[in-house]
Amino acid sequence: MKTEKLLDLFARNGIKVIFRPLRYSSGGLLQHGGNWYCLVSSTDSFVRQRWTLAHELGHYLLHARSGVCSLFDEPTQEREANKYAAELLIPVDQVIACWEALNIYPYNKEEKIKILAKEFEVSAQAMEIRIKEVNNVPSSHLVNCICHNLCLDRAGYRAR
Numbered sequence: 001m002k003t004e005k006l007l008d009l010f011a012r013n014g015i016k017v018i019f020r021p022l023r024y025s026s027g028g029l030l031q032h033g034g035n036w037y038c039l040v041s042s043t044d045s046f047v048r049q050r051w052t053l054a055h056e057l058g059h060y061l062l063h064a065r066s067g068v069c070s071l072f073d074e075p076t077q078e079r080e081a082n083k084y085a086a087e088l089l090i091p092v093d094q095v096i097a098c099w100e101a102l103n104i105y106p107y108n109k110e111e112k113i114k115i116l117a118k119e120f121e122v123s124a125q126a127m128e129i130r131i132k133e134v135n136n137v138p139s140s141h142l143v144n145c146i147c148h149n150l151c152l153d154r155a156g157y158r159a160r
């Protein structure tokens with residue numbers, strides 16, 4: 001998801017996004033005077049700021065309750081917010097399609113992860129985690145089968 005669209009989601013939910021240097025955190029979500037604010041550390045890298053935005057939006061949609069000012073740092077909520085961020089920034093179907101499309105080039109796994117990280121505007125670390133997750137999705141078995149068959153085809157072992 002492009003940053004413009006991501007910021008648009010905040011606007012639609014009535015959350016004001018504030019970019020400023022934060023010393024001890026990459027961001028946070030807070031409620032004040034009936035309004036919601038998302039703080040993002042402006043000194044973080046571009047991809048890190050995008051992740052923070054997606055993560056905090058996850059907290060807002062999954063955990064925020066009106067009238068309650070909460071700090072979201074409980075491990076389960078953190079995992080859920082990260083999962084939300086991953087699904088928003090790196091949708092499963094899109095990443096599988098792109099990963100598969102790269103198979104025609106002689107890139108190794110590390111190179112493919114770097115290319116996809118750039119494409120999806122996330123960190124290489126976030127992409128690596130996502131690729132691992134995606135490979136655990138049953139549908140990827142199908143993709144693996146397809147890739148395997150294509151290799152066989154190219155090698156000339158196609159069944160008659």
Ligand SMILES: [Zn+2]
Pocket residue numbers: 055059072073077078081
């Ligand atoms: Zn969090």
